[in-house]
Amino acid sequence: MAVSGDPLIIREVLAHPLRARLPTVQVTSQGDWPALEIVAVEIRTESGLTGIGEVLGRRGALGYAAFLQDALVPKLIGRSAHDRRALWSAMRNTLTGRLGGMLVECIAGVDIALWDLAGQAAGQPIWRLLGGVGRRAVDAYASSINWADDARVEAEVASARAKGFRQIKVKIGRPLPRAIARVKQVRRLVGDEVLLGVDTNWAYDADDALLLGKAMCDQGYWFFEEPLPPDDHAGYRRLAQHLPIRLAAGESDFTAADSAELVRDHVLGLIQPDVARSGGITETWRIAEHAALNGVNYAPHVGWSGGICSAASLHLAAAAESFLTFECMVFDNPLRQALTVPVQGDVAGLSAEGTLAVPDAPGLGVALAPDALDRFRITA
């Protein structure tokens, strides 16, 4: 409800479908990715503030933007951006089916922009509005070594180590013998001091994931991400029973409800929602808090998302009690590197301790780069 003098009455909402070609094609078990798409959201208030958000829509961003503009924007105009939960519910009620998919991804983009506005109005960074533990720097891991030939992997691992990373994630696919050889190769390359994770992007069934997981345990790996498709909860339970390793998942989920049972039962040791998919900061905070309640850790998924998602994720990492490590992408992605600029200071790089600094600026602490919308806009 708007109160007298509310500076955050929403005047206009814009959804910008964006695309960038990647300088280096990214290779996972799910195939090659030569280009990425997102939707950037701008919310403008009657008082002249602009908040920004991001929708994870790697393919079909034109469709996402049209849906957001058509179905969600009418629920927002004239309302107060302070009323985040009320607006979340109003947007959720756009569709009457089970909650998920494109609807929640579009809500995420709006919700991030609402938090950005709230921070700007309060003159405080979002991590402080969340009222969390207030980290000023967060541990970070290099993401990711590609599922590529041995020579490329050796070069990518060397590059991550040269940048100062002490934690590294490796993409792995099939066949199984090659996967097990990769697990051993990367451990040989980094020695015993580096924490290693594996991400298979659902490449396995439970039987083969057990074999791969045993090899990872033998090599002292740290976490095992998305070994199975996200809906195979029985398979995840079986792996948790037999593998002494932290199972990780959550980037494919939309809401706290999707992972609630696996977190409650500690089948997962690491929950990895992407704030631009999982309903924005409001729902991702709920996921992080639920993880804390159950002794499970939280690591933001950033993946192939853009600079707005990355900034929002850093605020959550700074605030969340359950936070473990931040996904720091090490390949060039123009939508992450050139979409936004800091509103004060410079982009902070990795410290000598392998951490990232958390910004002090109000709101997200980033704004759209002056030329970004023209540079990346998809035209039909």
Ligand SMILES: [Mg+2]
């Ligand atoms: Mg992943």
